[in-house]
Every structure is written in structure tokens, then in C-alpha cells.
Amino acid sequence: MKRIRIIDTTLRDGMHAVSHQLTPEQVALIASRLDEAGVGTIEVGHGDGLGGSSMQYGFAKATDREYLKAVSQAIKQTRLDVLLIPGIGTIEDLKVAMEYGAKTVRVATHVTEADVGEQHIGFAKKNGLEAIGFLMMSHMASPEKVAEQAKLFESYGADIIYVADSAGAMLPEDVKARVSAVRSAVSLPVGFHAHNNLGLAIGNNLAAIEAGATVLDGTVRGLGGGAGNAQLEVLVAVLNRMGYETGIDLYKVMDLSEEVVAPLMQRPQIINREALAIGYAGAYSSFLLHAYRAAEKFGVDARDVLIELGRRKTVGGQEDLIIDVAIELANKKARTA
Structure with a gap:
């Protein structure tokens, strides 16, 4: 066998x-x-x-x-x-x-x-x-x-x-x-x-x-x-x-x-919209919880954070960029409001 x-x-x-x-x-x-x-x-x-x-x-x-x-x-x-x-x-x-x-x-x-x-x-x-x-x-x-x-x-x-x-x-x-x-x-x-x-x-x-x-x-x-x-x-x-x-x-x-x-388990291990965004964008999977926290703190959509991280081809070790991206998206949102 x-x-x-x-x-x-x-x-x-x-x-x-x-x-x-x-x-x-x-x-x-x-x-x-x-x-x-x-x-x-x-x-x-x-x-x-x-x-x-x-x-x-x-x-x-x-x-x-x-x-x-x-x-x-x-x-x-x-x-x-x-x-x-x-x-x-x-x-x-x-x-x-x-x-x-x-x-x-x-x-x-x-x-x-x-x-x-x-x-x-x-x-x-x-x-x-x-x-x-x-x-x-x-x-x-x-x-x-x-x-x-x-x-x-x-x-x-x-x-x-x-x-x-x-x-x-x-x-x-x-x-x-x-x-x-x-x-x-x-x-x-x-x-x-x-x-x-x-x-x-x-x-x-x-x-x-x-x-x-x-x-x-x-x-x-x-x-x-x-x-x-x-x-x-x-x-x-x-x-x-x-x-x-x-x-x-x-x-x-x-x-x-x-x-x-x-x-x-703290949450069901499912393909929710944010997890799907990771696969769709090609972002690092362990960014998920970091993106949740940053999105909540700065009032933006976690999917947008993850999509942008994928676009920038970020990798493990660049977790600090998650905050940067969330701030940039929040500033952009404020300018267009």
C-alpha cells in the first residue's frame, strides 16, 4: 500500500x-x-x-x-x-x-x-x-x-x-x-x-x-x-x-x-469574507487576525486591508505594514467622505 x-x-x-x-x-x-x-x-x-x-x-x-x-x-x-x-x-x-x-x-x-x-x-x-x-x-x-x-x-x-x-x-x-x-x-x-x-x-x-x-x-x-x-x-x-x-x-x-x-476554538474555522479575501489576493494567511484588529481600530473594511496587502506582495514578517495600510485606507476614506 x-x-x-x-x-x-x-x-x-x-x-x-x-x-x-x-x-x-x-x-x-x-x-x-x-x-x-x-x-x-x-x-x-x-x-x-x-x-x-x-x-x-x-x-x-x-x-x-x-x-x-x-x-x-x-x-x-x-x-x-x-x-x-x-x-x-x-x-x-x-x-x-x-x-x-x-x-x-x-x-x-x-x-x-x-x-x-x-x-x-x-x-x-x-x-x-x-x-x-x-x-x-x-x-x-x-x-x-x-x-x-x-x-x-x-x-x-x-x-x-x-x-x-x-x-x-x-x-x-x-x-x-x-x-x-x-x-x-x-x-x-x-x-x-x-x-x-x-x-x-x-x-x-x-x-x-x-x-x-x-x-x-x-x-x-x-x-x-x-x-x-x-x-x-x-x-x-x-x-x-x-x-x-x-x-x-x-x-x-x-x-x-x-x-x-x-x-x-475562539471562532469557527470557516471561509468567511476576510479569509476568502486572503486567498483571492494572495496575502499571508496569518495576517487575518492582525487585519481584523487594524480594521476595527481605524474604521475600515478588513477585506480592503487584505487586498491591498496582497497587491503589495507583503510577506510574513511585515505585520507592521498592516497598520500602515489601515491608516492609509482610513485617510483615503476621510478625504472622499
Whole structure:
């Protein structure tokens, strides 16, 4: 039977949907249930990765160390994974994660900037970690450019290359073109990370598989930035129907979704008008809650903020521009009133 590896990012990307406010105890409970369900790898931490808890990205309920400690004590078989965005997280942060048993690190860069992750990949490999090169906002570059950057990650020693649709803006043909280009360019497994802003997270994962991807991301209840990620329990069910082996107990992740995660959610993980605007404009999915707050503060439409951010091709790390855009739109609105 064909096998697909699934990395669960409920406790990292899913943190965006709850403003990074899960407690270590809640995180540990979810991690233990994922472990019991047979999920092989789980990613843990602030939504923006190691070092992300800050004024700019939003303060988390607890520190990286507190979350990692809680999860490390809760899991028995699951592999602990962390995300590191150079410029936000550091090698020192990664050393802390290693103290608590992290075995995988995903080094995430903008799709045209794989070179900024060279030292982090090198450090990970030198210390025996699985290193994944994670190309964010892949819709913003041509398939050829994505492949070029994937080859850089391969040259640095990465074990897997990820095409990440951080904006949930790709159509299935976009996914196929980029995953196929990367598969042809490198001799490594290729992964895909989806967001559901256009309602295509599951479909785009299937397109990625068709193009040769063997590693996929999912989150329980679909928690994640924007309209969320591919919903883990749905993804497992669909892959089971297609004859793929994931090693995950479908009923157990369904129960986790209903009994534990759903009661913790601050809002339904749906494609509302603002989340749809993110996918339509190609804006960064984690901008959603920031855009809500800025729009309310300055009396403008959050959709207009997100559309303008997409037009400007903003990327993660430019959260400060959200306020700037909201102020500009408010001033424009005042002039035309």
C-alpha cells in the first residue's frame, strides 16, 4: 500500500486561530491524543515558529520552553518538530527545542530566499536533526524559481523540500506545476502545506500527491491562519478512501477534534469574507487576525486591508505594514467622505 507521511501542525499553525493562547496543559493534552492516534510527527510552538512570541507577532500564553516541555512529557512515540523562520527564530532557540527532544526542524523562508536558511539547515544536520526546507508563499514565484530555491535547500543538506501555499491562493494546476518542478529538480521527498482560503486545501493536497508529493500537512479541525489548514481528519479519511496508508487512526483524530479541539476554538474555522479575501489576493494567511484588529481600530473594511496587502506582495514578517495600510485606507476614506 502506498504511504503518505502526515505532519500535524495543529499546535503551531493552529495557534494562529486561537491567538497563540493555548496553555501548556491544553497543548499537552492535544499532543498526547495525537500520539495515541498514531500521528508520526507533530509541530509545536508559536504560530510564527520559535521566537515568535513578541509584540509584532503576538504574545503567546507560554514560552517556547514551557510548550516544548509539556509536549515532550506527553508524547511516547510521536516525533517532535519545530518551525524556525530565520530572522524570528535563532539557532539558540533551536538548541532549546533540542533540549526537549525535538528531532525535526522546518527552516521556513520566503520562496525566493532559501539562502537565509543555509546555516540553520547546516546546524540541524550537524546535530542529527531531520531538516526540512520550507518555501513559504510559493504562489509568488514561478515553478522554475521554486525549483531553483529547492535545489539550494538540497545543497545545504535538507532531507525534505516543502512547497507551502501560505496564502491559500493556489489552484490545483498551480500546485501541480510547482511540486512537479521541485520533484524534477531534487532527489529528495517533496512535501506540501495547504491553506483553505479558497476552499481547496484537500483538493490541492491531492494535486500535490499526483505531482509526486509524499509528505503533507494537516491540522485537527482545520485550525490555522486564515481559513485554516487542510483538516487532518478529513485528509486522513480521503487518503484512506484512495488506498493510501498514513498510520493514523481516523476515529481517534475525529474524537480529538470533537471532544478536545472544538471547545477550545475562539471562532469557527470557516471561509468567511476576510479569509476568502486572503486567498483571492494572495496575502499571508496569518495576517487575518492582525487585519481584523487594524480594521476595527481605524474604521475600515478588513477585506480592503487584505487586498491591498496582497497587491503589495507583503510577506510574513511585515505585520507592521498592516497598520500602515489601515491608516492609509482610513485617510483615503476621510478625504472622499
